[in-house]
Amino acid sequence: MDAKIAFTVISVIALVILRYTIKLANRYWFRPKNIEKRLRELGLKGNPYRIIFGDAKDVVAMRRQLTSKPMELSDDITPRILPYQRLMAQKYGKKFFIWFGTKLRLTIMDPVLVKEILSRPNEFRKPKNDKMGEVLAGGLFSSDGNTWTKHKKILNPSFHMDKLKNMVPSIVESCLEMMAKWNMALASKESVEMDMMPEIETLLNYVMCKTVVTGEISEETKKIYQLRITVNQQSGKLAKFMFFPGWWHLPFQEVKIMKAAHNETQSLVKKIVTRRLGEMKNGASNKGDILSLMLEAYQDEASGVSLHDVIEECRSFHFVGPESTTRSQIWMMYLLAKHPEWQERARQEVFKVFGDKKPNMEGLHQLKIVTMIMYEALRLYPPTGIFHRSISRETKLGDMVLPAWIQVTIPITLMHHDPDIWGKDATQFNPERFAEGVFNSKMQLLTFTGGPRKCTGQSMAVVIHKTVIATLLQGFSFELSPSYLHAPKHSFLLTPLHGMKLLVRKFA
Template structure:
């Protein structure tokens, strides 16, 4: 009897082990090879599947090589440095290729019509699930899906109506003037001097975001949140190479554990700020109608299903992603204006014509035509977001193809924006006149994805444009900008597009 029990136990263990091994073999070999066969039949080309690692090692090697040296001659031709592996595969396989992200193929989509179709169908083409890095760096409305996303957007959306954005203008201008005072003090009695504008612009846009959308006036805790966030970004860059391996989030590495601890501390401080605002509303403080106020109202409404955790996550998300994308667009805008003094002067003339020597005001918003053209062209050449990723959970039709389940898709914004087949042979040139008719009222609407597109296009688009316009208008009234001899031109993809060695400009006082 004992022998029979032992035999049965051993047999059960053997069956379980065999079943587990079959699942492992299926996940790491059989299924990837089946999917590879199907995507090749659709006309996509790429490297053969390599067990477990996929293309991770080669992708990391090319990234390290690309960022080891700056671009020559201040070139705006940035794809080979910003997305080196994608650029390499375009040369090797053409635009219709795939990359192995661990065990999953990720299809490269560069046809604007297909891109537009993908972005217009968010229920079918969703953001990749269990994207831990996206939750740490963004979170909230930018990562949730389905009915939860619809509910959150409905609550938050009124905070981004253009009339609300107009009310932000005095705060944007005053914060810009405070930054200018800092620059003037650093220059002292000198008429000109070098300033690394990037950290100052990040601090500026963070302050604007806090004042106008979430958390409120700057305090010691809010400054601490910003400092921690910068450390989170640094750690995220260090652990990014792990993201291509299945189960990477649970690896016991020092850098990953440090990033998780920093993220947890940020969440705790944001929760503290939100709770403080919540207590103020309980004793009669009125809602300001900002994003946090709208979320508080939803939280108090028991029928909304909007929890305190939702408030904290959205609050954390917006005053980070809004801060960083806006700061980067401003940074590259000032770089381009420094490189093209003729356009800088045209923009300054427009500002002086609209506002004179008075503070920029909301009445002049729609008169800044040249600045708007320049902004769109800068975001074409230097898009803050270099890639958009989507995933499908079942076989899905796209164009004349049926894509197999279990794959992902990449929309390489940087490659699209530098594609001569889309923009013409002058694609590498800075030509703001491309956008003389705007974006959304011209043919550019079908090929311009700086703010993504479809139902999930960037909710903060109006805010970003208003902030950029009024910061630049305020600066152009008071300074001219030139590239410093010490500036090193090194655009780098680190989740968002950043200047690898800072943005050192020569500022010359005008008033």
């Protein structure tokens, strides 16, 4: 009897081990190799699959090597920002695949196919189980399907033109407060070196929180701002772990710090949300910001909005809104400082439209040169260098039928610097390319993505950028400091690794 029991136990254990072994073999070898075979049959090229890591270790190592020191003062940043993808494009063309662990990422640089992908969000969806995306963005930025549609409809009033028009005076006043501090620093000096990174970051964090997200600056929002910096720093350190399945549960210090910052942020946002909910229940009016709109929907049982939804949207806009807008603004300041002739043209336009009066919405629409500079900066230095979409079943794209469970990758920075799309001067600063508008039949600015899922805050970002540029140019001139080190680095968003040191002078 004991022998029979022992035999049964051993047999069960053996079957479990065999089943688990088959599952692992399928996950880490047979399924990836089958997908690779399918793509090669379509004429697509890439490196052969390598078990567990794929190309991921090479991607991380190449980027680490090329960002270990500053680069020359050039706007051709693709060799530094997406070096492995650039190498693969040179080797295999505009369509190629990269292995990120066991996940195949099909990279598409064909503008026609990219437009098709963006126009079909229900088929090409945001990747699921993307813990890094959830922590760094979340909410509307990471959701899909009915959740995204419902939340976007609720939040749309925050980005209507009348709301944006009312934002302009607040943006101007915030700029003037910052400029008053600059004037004090310049009281007895011809010029002063300033790192624009913390200056602009503080400015836009204040503007976004006050006018869009929570309608107030509190101790909680200040703490969230500091936690956001911690999360961003950790995201770069965690890149080396992200191709491991379940990396979020690994017992590494970097993961622990990220988790702690994420959890504390959620607690602080919940405190803000709960306080505002109590105020609204006691008769406080809807302030028209994101928090009020989400709480109003939450109190309507028919909306299906949970308190968790409210917290997530509030948290995500605290993170993504100020972050992406700050990065774009920083690179605009860099290009204005680097190209004094365009800075002067923009300043003359600002004075022609506003004189010495404060910028307003009506005048912003007349700033053609400022707008051209803004879009050229967004082209050369897009805050997000790459984005991914997933398909869960066989999907037709162009003349290809793609297998299920792959990701499609759009390398924004590579496409924005592609001479086949933007001309021979694609890697050079030339705002004239936008003299006739943002788009034509071939050019495709992907900074705000496109299609039905284009960035909800696009109009708001444009208003903020133009208002800040116009206000600053009325009072100051800028040039690159001799101590400035050109070191763009992509860590979730494109950031100047050593800050943005400019020489600031009063404009006489």
